[in-house]
Amino acid sequence: SSNIRLAVIPGDGIGTEVVAEGLKVLNAAGVKSETTEYDLGARRYHASGETLPDEVLDELRGYDAILLGAVGDPSVPPGVLERELLLRLRFELDHYVNLRPVKLFPGVATPLGQAGPEDIDMIVVREGTEGPYAGAGGVMRRGTPHEIATQESLNTAYGVERVVRYAFEKALARPRRKLTLVHKTNVLTYAGDLWARTVDRLSLEFPEVETDYCHVDAASMFFVSQPQRFDVIVTDNLFGDILTDIGAAVAGGIGLAASGNVNPARTAPSMFEPVHGSAPDIAGQGKADPTATILSVAMLLDHLGHAGTAARVEQAVADDLVERQSAWTARSTREIGDDIAARVAG
Amino acid sequence: SSNIRLAVIPGDGIGTEVVAEGLKVLNAAGVKSETTEYDLGARRYHASGETLPDEVLDELRGYDAILLGAVGDPSVPPGVLERELLLRLRFELDHYVNLRPVKLFPGVATPLGQAGPEDIDMIVVREGTEGPYAGAGGVMRRGTPHEIATQESLNTAYGVERVVRYAFEKALARPRRKLTLVHKTNVLTYAGDLWARTVDRLSLEFPEVETDYCHVDAASMFFVSQPQRFDVIVTDNLFGDILTDIGAAVAGGIGLAASGNVNPARTAPSMFEPVHGSAPDIAGQGKADPTATILSVAMLLDHLGHAGTAARVEQAVADDLVERQSAWTARSTREIGDDIAARVAG
Ligand SMILES: CC(C)[C@H](C(=O)O)[C@@H](O)C(=O)O
Ligand SMILES: CC(C)[C@H](C(=O)O)[C@@H](O)C(=O)O
Numbered sequence: 001s002s003n004i005r006l007a008v009i010p011g012d013g014i015g016t017e018v019v020a021e022g023l024k025v026l027n028a029a030g031v032k033s034e035t036t037e038y039d040l041g042a043r044r045y046h047a048s049g050e051t052l053p054d055e056v057l058d059e060l061r062g063y064d065a066i067l068l069g070a071v072g073d074p075s076v077p078p079g080v081l082e083r084e085l086l087l088r089l090r091f092e093l094d095h096y097v098n099l100r101p102v103k104l105f106p107g108v109a110t111p112l113g114q115a116g117p118e119d120i121d122m123i124v125v126r127e128g129t130e131g132p133y134a135g136a137g138g139v140m141r142r143g144t145p146h147e148i149a150t151q152e153s154l155n156t157a158y159g160v161e162r163v164v165r166y167a168f169e170k171a172l173a174r175p176r177r178k179l180t181l182v183h184k185t186n187v188l189t190y191a192g193d194l195w196a197r198t199v200d201r202l203s204l205e206f207p208e209v210e211t212d213y214c215h216v217d218a219a220s221m222f223f224v225s226q227p228q229r230f231d232v233i234v235t236d237n238l239f240g241d242i243l244t245d246i247g248a249a250v251a252g253g254i255g256l257a258a259s260g261n262v263n264p265a266r267t268a269p270s271m272f273e274p275v276h277g278s279a280p281d282i283a284g285q286g287k288a289d290p291t292a293t294i295l296s297v298a299m300l301l302d303h304l305g306h307a308g309t310a311a312r313v314e315q316a317v318a319d320d321l322v323e324r325q326s327a328w329t330a331r332s333t334r335e336i337g338d339d340i341a342a343r344v345a346g
Numbered sequence: 347s348s349n350i351r352l353a354v355i356p357g358d359g360i361g362t363e364v365v366a367e368g369l370k371v372l373n374a375a376g377v378k379s380e381t382t383e384y385d386l387g388a389r390r391y392h393a394s395g396e397t398l399p400d401e402v403l404d405e406l407r408g409y410d411a412i413l414l415g416a417v418g419d420p421s422v423p424p425g426v427l428e429r430e431l432l433l434r435l436r437f438e439l440d441h442y443v444n445l446r447p448v449k450l451f452p453g454v455a456t457p458l459g460q461a462g463p464e465d466i467d468m469i470v471v472r473e474g475t476e477g478p479y480a481g482a483g484g485v486m487r488r489g490t491p492h493e494i495a496t497q498e499s500l501n502t503a504y505g506v507e508r509v510v511r512y513a514f515e516k517a518l519a520r521p522r523r524k525l526t527l528v529h530k531t532n533v534l535t536y537a538g539d540l541w542a543r544t545v546d547r548l549s550l551e552f553p554e555v556e557t558d559y560c561h562v563d564a565a566s567m568f569f570v571s572q573p574q575r576f577d578v579i580v581t582d583n584l585f586g587d588i589l590t591d592i593g594a595a596v597a598g599g600i601g602l603a604a605s606g607n608v609n610p611a612r613t614a615p616s617m618f619e620p621v622h623g624s625a626p627d628i629a630g631q632g633k634a635d636p637t638a639t640i641l642s643v644a645m646l647l648d649h650l651g652h653a654g655t656a657a658r659v660e661q662a663v664a665d666d667l668v669e670r671q672s673a674w675t676a677r678s679t680r681e682i683g684d685d686i687a688a689r690v691a692g
């Protein structure tokens with residue numbers, strides 16, 4: 001098969017370090033790829049004021065997929081890189097599914113004393129292009145005692161239906177076939193009603209899938225107290241952001257949490273990235289765990305039709321994680337990448 | 347001192363059962379009170395269509411405080427009792443502080459394998475009257491492929507400042523003197539900016555209080571992985587809802603989580619209630635844990651100036667919780683209430 005044409009955005013902080021290991025494993029897996037690096041993030045913003053120039057965005061549209069490390073730095077005002085780069089990529093490339101597995105691998109320590117791998121194995125299908133992330137809102141009389149600031153969640157039948165449909169399909173393909181909608185229908189009545197009606201309506205098309213509903217507050221609690229409740233979860237952009245960080249915490253930490261910003265209609269490339277940020281405090285020290293990026297590479301491979309290779313990468317990670325628990329010393333970012341690459345190369 | 351004039355809303359499901367034990371402990375504590383019961387909730391809604399008649403609301407304004415059990419039932423459409431009763435009470439009585447301690451008592455089992463009481467001891471100061479709970483929003487072309495549903499978060503300098511000020515005062519009175527703002531300033535930029543600027547500005551008035559900021563996704567993770575990070579948290583209505591349920595999960599479960607809907611300006615009575623709901627599945631079986639309600643009664647006493655008695659009730663609960671871990675059989679709702687009341691009576 002032909003080369004994967006891959007755009008790589010290493011970004012800031014540990015982003016560069018973990019992406020190098022992700023690419024190392026991709027190469028070791030024997031899938032041919034051609035990568036082009038894009039310098040985007042805090043460094044470029046400080047150097048030129050640019051976040052995501054239109055020409056760069058247009059070029060990115062031409063790739064098969066994008067691999068992103070992490071962007072952000074405390075020196076940049078909050079929201080600038082998020083809204084103008086990260087979220088703009090997700091919105092412009094129509095990444096309406098933000099796919100986030102929450103899975104406890106054998107051998108991985110969880111803060112939950114009683115939970116094992118059989119208890120934590122779910123996929124969160126987070127909406128990626130609308131809801132409270134739309135950027136709608138405003139401010140009036142800023143800085144005065146009469147200031148008001150608003151923030152609006154925009155939800156469309158079009159946007160909700162397509163992500164709910166995707167979630168039903170995911171649920172159908174898994175052994176438990178259970179889909180839970182998470183929202184806050186008792187308070188956010190307009191948006192909640194749209195989400196709940198959409199799940200009800202589509203459930204008629206997927207009679208094999210059992211559906212359930214859980215308020216976001218209760219779901220957040222159950223992630224800790226009864227993670228077994230969940231198989232596939234579908235939820236809005238903001239609730240999904242929160243839930244998947246709780247998920248990362250219970251499944252062994254943010255160093256293991258992978259994600260895909262997926263455009264299932266394939267009208268633009270999908271983008272894969274670890275859930276963690278740029279962690280400027282540990283950047284450049286070889287301390288970052290590249291595992292989340294490597295698992296994101298596995299998701300990328302799966303998305304591009306290399307399911308077998310993806311499974312091999314995931315298995316290599318799983319084996320590495322089992323060995324990790326009995327290791328005497330912590331390995332560096334590069335050593336972890338080397339070890340997983342060696343396993344993948346086989 | 348004069349009698350406490352208390353309005354009691356037992357509500358639905360286990361609400362009635364746990365409130366009875368709360369009142370039992372209140373009596374045992376020797377504080378004179380005069381209670382009047384109000385029949386509000388699903389039962390009344392089904393009987394008469396009424397949720398909160400204006401005359402009832404007016405009467406409630408005349409009490410020193412309100413004790414609420416839980417309202418709600420699956421037979422009522424989502425949002426009706428929440429918006430027309432629960433949230434209407436919080437809004438009309440200007441409960442701008444929703445005070446929720448997250449504290450692991452000695453002897454209580456937590457799902458976190460490594461955490462002890464020294465690790466989990468915080469107070470969440472949740473805004474109670476605005477934000478995403480305002481009820482603003484709408485729907486257009488409902489039920490069609492062109493439907494859009496919006497939900498608006500309304501934040502005012504007036505509303506944010508008063509709750510942040512309260513949180514600074516709480517933090518100042520605690521040994522660690524640390525206040526963490528939780529928001530999502532990098533995405534919800536308008537509202538986040540108002541919250542962040544307000545904390546910055548008030549911090550000048552409270553130089554002894556250390557301030558910190560945490561995105562809601564990271565904070566949700568840290569509730570599980572590093573709860574020690576937090577002392578006092580201030581946050582908006584929706585984030586507070588989610589965080590306090592995670593807090594309940596890590597601090598031993600929803601059966602222990604107390605809360606106060608507080609009007610610190612005392613222009614109307616404050617309302618105290620367990621965080622849990624009406625739990626129709628176990629209602630009427632004597633299985634509900636009344637501890638959260640009893641701890642809410644302690645908060646009520648503290649609010650009304652009976653700090654010593656409040657401390658006695660909390661100590662009685664703490665002692666009961668230590669004994670509970672070595673108990674052979676589970677006690678009924680009433681037995682737990684009896685035992686704690688006996689300790690309080692001393
Ligand atoms: C950086 C931020 C905009 C982003 C989000 O909120 O989606 C991050 O938290 C994530 O989960 O990918
Ligand atoms: C019942 C619901 C409206 C309420 C809320 O969201 O505030 C509840 O979850 C709570 O935390 O008291």
